[in-house]
Amino acid sequence: QVQLVESGGGLVQAGGSLRLSCAASGRTFGNVAMGWFRQAPEKEREFVSSITASGLTTFYADFVKGRFNISRDNAKNTVDLQMNNLRPEDTAVYYCAAGKYSLSSGRKSQYDYWGQGTQVTVSS
Numbered sequence: 001q002v003q004l005v006e007s008g009g010g011l012v013q014a015g016g017s018l019r020l021s022c023a024a025s026g027r028t029f030g031n032v033a034m035g036w037f038r039q040a041p042e043k044e045r046e047f048v049s050s051i052t053a054s055g056l057t058t059f060y061a062d063f064v065k066g067r068f069n070i071s072r073d074n075a076k077n078t079v080d081l082q083m084n085n086l087r088p089e090d091t092a093v094y095y096c097a098a099g100k101y102s103l104s105s106g107r108k109s110q111y112d113y114w115g116q117g118t119q120v121t122v123s124s
Contacts, residue, residue, distance in 0.1 A: 002026035002113050004096045009118030012086055016122070020081040022096030022115060030074035033099035035111060036081045038092035038120075045095065049081060050104035059104050063089075086122045093117040 008020040020036070035050035049070040050059045058070050067086075072079040079096060097111035105111075 002098075004098060004113055004115035006094065006096050006115045006118040009094060009120045011121045011123065014086060014088055014122055014124050016086050017082070017084045018086065018120060020083065020094055020096075020118060020120075022079045022081075024077040024079075024098065024113075028074075029077055029098045032102060032112075033104040033110075034070075034072055034079040035097045035099060035104065035106075036070065036079075037095045037097060037108065038090075039095070039117075040092040043092075045108060047106035047108075048094070050099070050106065051079065052104050053102035057104065059106065061106070083120070086120075088122045088124045091120060091122050093119050 003025045005023050031053050033052050036048040037045050038048050039045040051070045055072050067084050069082040095117045096115040098113040100112050
């Protein structure tokens with residue numbers, strides 16, 4: 001059974017940092033892109049960041065560029081999202097997703113598997 005399990009969410013003050021981790025099991029994901037999305041209350045799920053299968057190329061939504069950093073460890077089947085200088089508007093449930101292909105995409109339809117999400121709350 002394929003599973004993606006996120007961890008590392010929590011409550012942090014504005015300007016603080018959190019590191020999210022996603023552990024994959026059930027199959028290896030070293031040959032597909034991985035991504036992070038988020039969903040705030042009453043809003044659509046939106047793209048945050050993605051990384052190619054090789055880990056050599058990363059992509060970020062404009063609203064997190066310069067603050068967030070995505071990385072992966074294919075040997076451990078994990079992908080992390082380091083979030084710095086957090087803002088109240090970053091408050092959301094963050095989801096890890098495994099892509100269908102090796103190249104990254106910001107489109108939800110390009111991802112096959114999703115985690116249950118981890119809550120990130122940033123207080124002002």
